[in-house]
Structure formats: structure tokens, C-alpha cells
Amino acid sequence: MTIRAMDVSWMDNAKCTKSNAELFSSPYREPYSDRRDREFQAKRICGMCAVQAACLDYALNSGRVDIGDDTIWGGQTGTERKRTRSGAKRSRRAG
Ligand code: SF4
Numbered sequence: 001m002t003i004r005a006m007d008v009s010w011m012d013n014a015k016c017t018k019s020n021a022e023l024f025s026s027p028y029r030e031p032y033s034d035r036r037d038r039e040f041q042a043k044r045i046c047g048m049c050a051v052q053a054a055c056l057d058y059a060l061n062s063g064r065v066d067i068g069d070d071t072i073w074g075g076q077t078g079t080e081r082k083r084t085r086s087g088a089k090r091s092r093r094a095g
Pocket residue numbers: 013014015016017024045046047049050051052053055056072073074075
């Protein structure tokens with residue numbers, strides 16, 4: 001079996017590594033209202049990020065699609081990425 005390394009050169013242009021990195025993952029026992037506000041701010045940054053598509057593609061193809069994974073990648077939580085991936089699979093099956 002051959003394992004190919006994924007291209008992560010896009011990370012050099014990630015907006016989240018330059019500022020506010022703490023917005024992208026949930027602290028332990030974060031209250032719901034804090035979480036909602038934090039995710040809103042993180043997703044706004046993702047919306048202005050030049051590499052959002054590459055980031056989301058990376059997350060979808062590197063196993064970061066778990067319900068309960070609160071880390072924001074490509075403007076989506078793990079739960080949202082799981083839905084995105086399920087929708088893509090359904091579309092492929094439908095032809
Ligand atoms: S899309 Fe969001 S999580 Fe991904 S690199 Fe850009 S700012 Fe970071």
C-alpha cells in the first residue's frame with residue numbers, strides 16, 4: 001500500500017495562523033453562547049481566507065469529519081463537515 005502525503009502548502013496562507021488562533025477550537029466546557037459567538041467569529045475569518053476551499057478539502061480528506069470535533073476547518077465544524085461529506089457521497093451515488 002502506498003500512502004501519499006497531502007499537499008499542505010496552502011497552510012502558508014492560512015488566515016487563522018496569523019491571528020486569533022484561539023477562535024478555531026473549543027475550550028473545555030465552553031458555554032453554548034460563548035461557543036456560538038466564537039464559531040461565528042472564526043467562520044467570518046474563514047470567509048475572508050484565500051485558502052478556504054483548500055482547507056475544507058484537506059479537512060474532508062484527512063479524517064476531520066467527526067461529530068463533536070469542534071475545530072473549525074474551512075469555515076465548518078466537524079459536524080458540518082460530516083454533513084458536507086455525506087452530501088457529496090449522496091451526489092456521487094446519484095450520478
Ligand atoms: S479557511 Fe479558516 S480554518 Fe482554514 S486556513 Fe482559512 S482561516 Fe484557517
